Amino acid sequence: MSETASALRQSAERLSGGLPPLIVAAEHLANSVLPGAHGRRRAGPGADFWQFRPAGPGDVASRIDWRRSGRGDDLHIRESEWQAARAVTLWVDTGAAMGFSGAARRETKGARARLLALALALVLLRGGERVGLAEAGRAPRAGRSQAALISLALAEEADAGPERSAIDLRAAPAGGHVVLFSDFLGDLDAVQAALSQAAARNMRGILVQVLDPAEEDFPFDGRTRFESMSGHQSFETLRAGDLRAAYRDRLAARKDRLAALAGQAGWLATTLHTDRSPAEGLLWLYHALGGGGR
Known part of the structure; x- marks a missing residue:
């Protein structure tokens, strides 16, 4: 381990050692139980892109992503991620x-x-x-x-x-x-x-x-x-x-x-x-x- 890495680790250990035990335990619990939790991964109103999906009955032409659809024979809809936080x-x-x-x-x-x-x-x-x-x-x-x-x-x-x-x-x-x-x-x-x-x-x-x-x-x-x-x-x-x-x-x-x-x-x-x-x-x-x- 390099001297810089060793010093960084010692600093981190000192920092975590000064935290109340509850905070350390809660962080560990949250990370171990739901390490990749993302609360709102579904389609809805928002500015961030989420996914493409094949167009289906009821989809209007204005929602079609023509650039993505131009890569193949199927039409695709560009969906945004729902962002209405509770x-x-x-x-x-x-x-x-x-x-x-x-x-x-x-x-x-x-x-x-x-x-x-x-x-x-x-x-x-x-x-x-x-x-x-x-x-x-x-x-x-x-x-x-x-x-x-x-x-x-x-x-x-x-x-x-x-x-x-x-x-x-x-x-x-x-x-x-x-x-x-x-x-x-x-x-x-x-x-x-x-x-x-x-x-x-x-x-x-x-x-x-x-x-x-x-x-x-x-x-x-x-x-x-x-x-x-x-x-x-x-x-x-x-x-x-x-x-x-x-x-x-x-x-x-x-x-x-x-x-x-x-x-x-x-x-x-x-x-x-x-x-x-x-x-x-x-x-x-x-x-x-x-x-x-x-």
């Missing part, structure tokens, strides 16, 4: 409840939510979409500078606060797409109100419920003390195992209601778990948004 707004619950992890080496719900949100933002931005956060001053925009702003914003650790943060979509543009990340274990009436307001503004989106497997399985038994992440609520029982069946039934009912609320608003809903590969979740989200297209 506005996608991301909201991540920063409440204390998202700091839960059921195992010491398993990332928290909040960490997984921020990882997925950032990786999704990077993929969409590379596809030419406009992406932003549901915060004042962070409206959806395109470009590398926006990727850097979103990366730094999501990499910031949330301060200890209320158990769950309130959904606020006032900064999201009407007619755009929205992706909400939370455990959705709090008040679903608040979620319903947010979805109703979003539907009134012609927003479409996805509810992404992020759960730890312990919250699904309820593996507790015997004497157990449950305490909220904010420390404001606690409950102790001598026979936690007796609560397992009722807990699972209530969680299933909550998921059903969450799916129903999403369906009523024309949205989608999914549940992702912190013990599963984040690549699975990113792929699902990307395709649920139409693979980057409308």
Whole structure:
């Protein structure tokens, strides 16, 4: 390796080493899952050439590319690439409840939510979409500078606060797409109100419920003390195992209601778990948004 190349590599390593781990992980996730993602590869209004296709019934003569057609016996239509980028707004619950992890080496719900949100933002931005956060001053925009702003914003650790943060979509543009990340274990009436307001503004989106497997399985038994992440609520029982069946039934009912609320608003809903590969979740989200297209 030459001296110049060695110095360049050392500089790059120092630079990447100074980045928050979330940004490095999200970049790696986006590159490994969708390395060649291009969000809008289809015909439509735009200035950039996309492809030639054979002319067919219904095509008008003015759309024929005579130079290309002159190379053979068939007539060809010159198509442009669709360039109507969407506005996608991301909201991540920063409440204390998202700091839960059921195992010491398993990332928290909040960490997984921020990882997925950032990786999704990077993929969409590379596809030419406009992406932003549901915060004042962070409206959806395109470009590398926006990727850097979103990366730094999501990499910031949330301060200890209320158990769950309130959904606020006032900064999201009407007619755009929205992706909400939370455990959705709090008040679903608040979620319903947010979805109703979003539907009134012609927003479409996805509810992404992020759960730890312990919250699904309820593996507790015997004497157990449950305490909220904010420390404001606690409950102790001598026979936690007796609560397992009722807990699972209530969680299933909550998921059903969450799916129903999403369906009523024309949205989608999914549940992702912190013990599963984040690549699975990113792929699902990307395709649920139409693979980057409308």
